[in-house]
Amino acid sequence: MGQPPALTDAELVQRCREGDPDAWAELVNRFSRYVYAVCVKGFRLGDEDAEDVFQEVFTRVYTRLDTLRDDAAVRPWIAQLTRRLCLDTLASGSREQPSDIELTPEQERTLEELDEAFDVREALAVLPEPCQEILDRFFARDQSYRTISAELDLPSGTIASRIARCLRKLRDELEGRSGPSEGSRE
Amino acid sequence: MPNYLEVQLDDLLGRFAASGQVAAGSAAALTVAVAAGLAAMVARASRDSWEDAGGVAAQAISLQERAAWLIREDADAWQEAFAALGGTGERHTAQRNFELEQKLERAAAVPLEIGELGATVAELAALAGEFGEGPVRADAVAAAALAAGATRAVAHLVEVNLGVREGDKRLAQARASEQAALEAVERALESAR
Numbered sequence: 001m002g003q004p005p006a007l008t009d010a011e012l013v014q015r016c017r018e019g020d021p022d023a024w025a026e027l028v029n030r031f032s033r034y035v036y037a038v039c040v041k042g043f044r045l046g047d048e049d050a051e052d053v054f055q056e057v058f059t060r061v062y063t064r065l066d067t068l069r070d071d072a073a074v075r076p077w078i079a080q081l082t083r084r085l086c087l088d089t090l091a092s093g094s095r096e097q098p099s100d101i102e103l104t105p106e107q108e109r110t111l112e113e114l115d116e117a118f119d120v121r122e123a124l125a126v127l128p129e130p131c132q133e134i135l136d137r138f139f140a141r142d143q144s145y146r147t148i149s150a151e152l153d154l155p156s157g158t159i160a161s162r163i164a165r166c167l168r169k170l171r172d173e174l175e176g177r178s179g180p181s182e183g184s185r186e
Numbered sequence: 187m188p189n190y191l192e193v194q195l196d197d198l199l200g201r202f203a204a205s206g207q208v209a210a211g212s213a214a215a216l217t218v219a220v221a222a223g224l225a226a227m228v229a230r231a232s233r234d235s236w237e238d239a240g241g242v243a244a245q246a247i248s249l250q251e252r253a254a255w256l257i258r259e260d261a262d263a264w265q266e267a268f269a270a271l272g273g274t275g276e277r278h279t280a281q282r283n284f285e286l287e288q289k290l291e292r293a294a295a296v297p298l299e300i301g302e303l304g305a306t307v308a309e310l311a312a313l314a315g316e317f318g319e320g321p322v323r324a325d326a327v328a329a330a331a332l333a334a335g336a337t338r339a340v341a342h343l344v345e346v347n348l349g350v351r352e353g354d355k356r357l358a359q360a361r362a363s364e365q366a367a368l369e370a371v372e373r374a375l376e377s378a379r
Contacts, residue, residue: 041327081307115284138245138248139248142252144302144303144305144306144363145305145306145309145310146302146305146362146366147302148307156309156366157308157309157373160238160242160245160309160310160313161238161313163241163245164241164242164244164245165238165239165241166241167240167241167244168237168238168240169247171240
């Protein structure tokens with residue numbers, strides 16, 4: 001409890017444009033795990049290549065943020081940048097052009113799952129703290145109703161309904177989010 | 187070790203009938219997985235009349251996935267313990283006893299987890315029995331009873347595998363799961379009357 005509400009992506013980008021160093025740190029923090037997961041799990045890059053792509057992505061975000069047309073579209077923009085740089089990296093290690101590289105269906109599925117996971121994580125972050133807590137305990141930590149009941153001092157018979165209500169809030173949050181956006185002018 | 191999520195039902199049933207492959211803990215986990223599936227079915231069939239149905243179905247599916255994973259976990263643990271019990275070798279007796287104890291601990295830890303999961307599924311199924319739509323409520327009550335039966339079974343396994351005595355906290359945990367599941371079944375039956 002007591003945490004200030006998280007900035008939206010658009011608000012965060014606006015603060016970055018204004019030169020707020022804390023906002024830059026928050027932007028990297030917000031997207032770093034996503035970028036790294038796309039490199040390693042989606043494109044299966046090795047640690048060194050993934051690190052290079054990671055650095056290059058955030059360097060370009062820093063130097064080209066002014067080219068982003070819709071501040072709310074920073075995530076699809078970063079996703080696009082990351083994928084392009086991963087393909088460049090894969091192509092540099094072979095004789096193929098980046099456009100010739102085809103991902104396996106499994107890799108495509110992994111990338112979709114990473115996007116979904118990121119959406120859920122972002123939506124979770126704006127739910128009330130008790131909802132974040134109970135959903136994390138049940139779905140991420142695999143705790144039983146008895147354990148949740150004991151640790152949160154809640155009646156055991158109410159846990160399932162509480163989780164269901166929090167899931168409704170999460171669904172509403174996910175459905176309320178804007179659809180695909182335009183990205184940058186690049 | 188096969189992936190039990192990919193074997194055919196007749197193959198799986200044959201493995202239960204064969205010696206040294208899967209045992210009662212896996213059977214209990216499978217029962218919990220089936221019960222969770224029934225709870226999900228009842229919730230999905232009740233979306234029009236029950237506001238929480240979607241959230242209950244999501245929980246049931248998550249519980250079913252955990253239970254399915256425990257089928258194999260228990261089979262692994264049980265086979266290791268079974269092999270260790272029959273082992274001889276030249277190792278020092280104290281070392282062998284220590285390793286055997288570790289394996290038996292694990293063989294009991296998985297059923298404990300299955301028991302916790304069974305109690306959770308029984309509670310969820312009882313809720314589905316209370317708020318689900320009429321035609322499928324009986325399936326929810328049956329699901330609660332199946333899950334409770336599994337928790338009863340694993341409490342017995344914990345007791346026997348560890349040779350524990352009254353007062354042992356693992357046995358207390360297994361019995362608490364069993365009690366919670368039984369109470370859930372009673373609630374489910376009461377709401378069905």
